[in-house]
Amino acid sequence: MEVKTSLLDNMIGVGDMVLLEPLSEDSFLENLKNRFDHSEIYTYIGSVVISMNPYRSLPIYTPDKVEEYRNRNFYELSPHIYALADEAYRSLRDQDKDQCILITGESGAGKTEASKLVMSYVAAVCGKGQEVNKVKEQLLQSNPVLEAFGNAKTVRNDNSSRFGKYMDIEFDFKGDPLGGVISNYLLEKSRVVKQPRGERNFHVFYQLLSGASDDTLKKLKLYRDFSKYNYLSLDSAVVNGLDDAANFRTVRNAMQIVGFMEDEVQSVLELVAAVLKLGNIEFKPESRCNGTDESRIKDKNDLKEMCELLGIEQSVLERAFSYRTVEAKMEKVSTTLNVAQAYYARDALAKNLYSRLFSWLVTRINESIKAQTKTRHKVMGVLDIYGFEIFEDGDNSFEQFIINYCNEKLQQIFIELTLREEQEEYVREGIEWTNIEYFNNAIICDLIENNQNGILAMLDEECLRPGTVTDETFLDKLNTVCAEHQHFESRLSKNSKFLNDHSLPHSCFRIQHYAGKVLYRVEGFVDKNNDLLYRDLSQAMYKANHSLIKQLFPEGNPAKVNLKRPPTAGFQFKASVGTLMRNLQTKNPNYIRCIKPNDKKASHIFTESLVRHQVRYLGLMENVRVRRAGYAFRQAYEPCLERYKMLCKRTWPHWRGPAREGVEVLMADLQVPAEEFSYGRSKIFIRNPRTLFFLEERRRQCLQDLATLIQKIYRGWKCRSQFLLLKQSQIVVAAWYRRYAQQKKYQRIKSATTVVQSYTRGWQARKLLRELKYQKRCEEAATTIAAYWHGTQARRELRRLKEEARRKHAVAVIWAYWQGLKVRREYRKYFRANAGKKIYDFTIQRILQKYFLGLKSTMPSMSPIDKNWPARPYLFLDGTHTELRRIFHLWRCKKYRSQFTEEKKAVYEEKLEASEIFKDKKALYPSSVSQPFKGDYLEISKNPKYQKLSSAMDEKVLLADVVNKINRANGKGTARIFLLTKKSVVLADQKTGQVKASVPLPDLTSVSVSTQSDGFFALKLKEGSASAVKGDFLLSSEHLIEIITKLHRIGATAADREQLNVDISDEFLVQFKQDKVCVKFIQGAPKNGNSVSCKRKNNRLLEVSVPSTA
């Protein structure tokens, strides 16, 4: 539910001054102070917002606040500048009414800040999108640029706007911003050349010198040091809390966003630099022969640099500072300038240069921010203009006069528009309009601006008049023309009333403005109004080779020499104020009146006299009076009824009928006097704030009662709910407890029952057991008796049956014999004597046939080593079966042998022979069976190492191997090549291949070997043969079996020799030269390893230890 709030809620003092009761200046100030002390800086006068400068940042401009005030009615929330901005924006968007926001107040009161707050609020609530955001950004960023060039630190404000500004923001039908137009009014250009004590020149000069890079400064021929420039006052060049360098960057950035080109920025900075340089040009007098003084430039360096910056010919400018040409009709008269005139000319040029630059900036910004589309726009104007300015010491000059004139005009349209609005509302609401007495300041405006005898017209007339014109002549004129005017006061006027008024000096005149009397000193009026710039200077400027300067001084164009005097400052201002007023009159005005609480720029200080002064000259009391002239307060029926319905029983809590009737019932019930209010069409109008406060007070009381009632009901409800809850809880607790108690009791009974039950059951069970045991014993006894009885019976029966069977068998045997006898006797005659033999033969034949056929299918493979043979089927075929197996094996072997080649056959024959010699005789034999007999292990014919040896052999080498020749002295072996041919055995050196011994085979008688697994063999030679001289050979070889077999074979095949004997024995004799040595083979211990060792034991014994094979 939306909470309806009102301005009247939580008010500190009164939020709307219209409700002030009693209304007096003191109560007005008291209310302002009260609110200011509570940080309520905004207060309304109807729809006008009074804004007090807090001089500190308050947390009331957050995005949340923007949301809070967005789309809320003006009086719904406490006073805020956002409420006004929202109201203006919504009526612009929804009701298509152009708006203007007029912000006034004295310097430092917060106008510029207020204008920025309004703009930022509108920017926050209006449409979004890339294009729209760009426009918003450009509009917002125009502020820093204009502030840099148009604002300065003054004694009243560190960021004082030294120009008036009016900005039209244009929106499309949806309320999205399209662009804007800025108008500027009367820049305080005198500040360029001179600043009062404690003040500074425009910010941009300081920003440029502090913030620009060294490079930029060098280009602009500037130094960073402020003291180098005459135009920059030094006493307050640095302002606390103002970072000029950072601001320079902000301004450059803002210029870029607004759309300034880089060369434009450069031109602008060049002009700023030129103004600084201009200030440094100084003059000295030079006497001429005619006795007059002529000015000369002291040091031309600055002039030179300035001319370089602006592209001006130095001599032209130099001449313009020394001479003045006056053109009248076709004549040209040139007069020299004295030093004072030269300084005047210099300053005039500086002021003009700067003020024209400022106007150009505004035009340039306008070019950037102007709306791109030509469709109809809605416009919101924001006017940030100097407020009424009164210097108490009477030092008010031409500027104050102009400013106050502007404010007078603003007051005029304020009154006009407020009254008009009021009147329109009365007509709209059907309420009778009673004429309101108020002060109309049109008469003061007339005094100033009247074309015939207005002060401005007089001033212009005086300025244009030929002859000597001074400020005094102007005052004289005023005294004669305006003396009769009731708002004009002068000591010298004919009006004798002021003749003795010493507060009014002779050189001054006083105007009774709507906001109070202001004393103006006439000094400088004529000069400032003339705003004279010598034509020579503007022509010199026009000749500059600088695009921007040329544009700024169009009147310097010699082709367009205009002899007419340029319009005066007063005239120009009047014209622009006239335009502004006409513009504002077409719009719906919204006012923000800014007030400065103290002169110290300090927060929390409320200087009453200062505020009182402002309240007076802002005409705020006048504001309130106008606003209260008819009815002080008005409110639509719905919110009114909603707010006060609790005051009447009939309207509380709900009123079903139309709101207006509800309000009528309410007012009647409250007995509010009829003259105190009127019923409009949609609003109720309350004449006196008293009545409103009466309603508010009643409402407050009623709310208290209602609060008590609500509290009462709430408390009752709370207690009852509490009680019910407790009760509910108690039931739950009791139920749980009972259950618990019953459970416990049940458990006890249950366990007792179980005990009793178990005893009973035990007793019963034991009784039953006893019975069952007795019964079982009885049954067992009965069974035993029955068994014995049945046994007896059965045995008896068995005996009887056996007897019977014996008898039956005897009968059967006797019967069979008898039958057989009878049959044989019967059938003997039918059998042939040889029938039995035939049957027998047939049976045998049949069995053999079956046997052979079976054998065919179960024959084993053709491999000779296959030991399989089918099992014998009949015992009587045992011999046949074995014979067949033998025959089959022989046949299989024959078949196998028939596949052999001759070589293979020889190999097998050799193997066979080896088997015959060694099988079961020497332990080495089994290991040799699987080794093929290779014969030539050394590949003697192919090996180049043995080529010589091979060629020495005249027979084919049957065996070549390396053997160990055992040394007869120590039993150690020496490697020798052992060659065997058909005719001899040759031993040769293994390394050299040299033949050591060659033994013809016939000289060999026998070979001795052991029965063990060693490779020792002794070649025994025929005694007496040539070979036997050295004795027998004791050799050892891995291929012993092969060597001996081959030797044996050769012996077997040779016809001329006896077969070689092979002795196999573990002890044999070897003839070594003369001695016979016994070689004995013993089984070696396993520790000796696998090698065979041979040792000479003594002269007659050589012991060979052979490792056991087990």
Ligand SMILES: Nc1ncnc2c1ncn2[C@@H]1O[C@H](COP(=O)(O)OP(=O)(O)OP(=O)(O)O)[C@@H](O)[C@H]1O
């Ligand atoms: N609403 C505000 N909240 C906080 N500070 C503020 C507010 N309004 C003004 N100020 C402070 O007061 C100073 C002066 O305000 P501002 O420049 O707006 O005055 P002004 O009325 O524009 O003066 P001038 O006529 O000299 O331009 C600001 O620089 C700021 O420090």
Ligand SMILES: [Mg+2]
């Ligand atoms: Mg300002």
